[in-house]
Amino acid sequence: MTTVTEARRRLQQHGKSGNWRFKGLMLAALPNSGVSMREVARAWPSSGHPSQYRFLSSNSKYDPVEESERKIVAQPGDESFRLLREFAGQSGMSKTLGAKKPTNIGGHSLGSGVDDYIKRTLFATSTPEEVDILFREQLLDVVMEGAQRRQIARDAADVITVDTRKGDIPVAQDQTFAPLIREGAAIRDDDEEYTTIPYETQKFGLGARVTDEMTRHAMIDVIERQIQYVGEAAENAINRVWLNELVDNAQNNFDTAGTDQGVAAINGAYGEVDQDDFVPDTFVTHPEFRTALFDDENIAFANRAGTDDVIRERVFDPLLGVEHYGASDSVYDSSANTWGYSADGEYGAVVYDRASIHVILENDIEVKDYEDPIRDLQGVNARVNVDAVYSQGRAASTIEF
DSSP states (O other): OOHHHHHHHHHHHTTTTTTTHHHHHHHHHHHHHOOOHHHHHHOOOOOOOOGGGGGGGOTOOOOOOHTTTEEEEOOSSSHHHHHHHHHHTHHHHHHHHHHHHHHHHTTTEEEHHHHHHHHEEEEEEESSSTTTHHHHHHHHHHHHHHHTTTOHHHHHHHEEEEEEEEEEEEEEEEEEOOOOOOEEEEOOOOOOOEEEEEEEEEEEEEEEOOOOHHHHHHHHHHHHHHHEEHHHHHHHHHHHHHHHHHHOOOOOEEEESOOOOSSSHHHHHHHHHHHOOOOOOEEEEEEEEHHHHHEEEEEHHHHHTSTTTHHHOOSSSSSSBBEEOOOOTTTTSSSSSOOOOSSSTEEEEEEOOOOEEEEEEEEEEEEESSSTTTGGGOOOEEEEEEEEEEOOGGEEEEEEE
């Protein structure tokens, strides 16, 4: 026979890493977890009591005080609104759980501490169906946590969110000079010329490999990792589409011809872009190029630190004023060129103006909304619709070995 103390011990154990609410809800809902839903409800921390969240101190992702103050606001029509409305009329549960009642926060909206809401839902429910309302929200968070681990393109490009699979993006002319105007003449405002660049997003997706054994034995940490994996895979798809476009359609190239392949190569590609009247602010590198770069003794002098810390720690401030992002060998998969830096003709890096390369997202990473996600974890999948396009290919230069 389990106890509330045992449920609290297990909840705190799972809370030391990862998404603690997601894992706590699995602990409550999976049939073979060893603790009941009501025991987990009693063990769950109460909103507004930071001392009950001290177990999160070793979890680098969460601040105990911030977690104790996290709120939920539900509008009429939200799945959570009905549950909050029912809880607002109950008095005995507050004393039993130490959870404050939901309150009306203006209009028809109801507000509550997130964890008071979770405690009440777990305690009042004998089946997982209503817990799924909580679970869906945390499920998406776990997928996005996995995506953030692999995030490159979103940081290293101009991201545009669209609501159609195909379309056009308006682009202003890139070289504009105000004309000479004689005294008293009107200033014209109709000289700006716009063009458009077409896009067409492609759909990428992957499902989580959550086996019956994982669910049957309540392997909560493993399940979380598998669901994070689909987020990583979706984000990697975004990175691949972006890097293929970045390398294949850059209209400038700096060929090192086998010499000065470190800092001087970055400077040379910078000059190619600069000569076309763009200001490069970003460069992305292949692992072999990064190795060559850190072998270059000039990097200590080019870096603002002026010391060898950058070489020893493999981290530097923006080099020559250009921000760096590293991409793996496997991110690039186009057959148009070779992404590498060990043989003649291979491209090891791209220097570019970030505002001129666009990642097009039709919405963002999505998770299929199952009616019963806790008992159908095998079906969890993430998908994303993405394209990448240059508005000006002259704003980028590859670096050739």
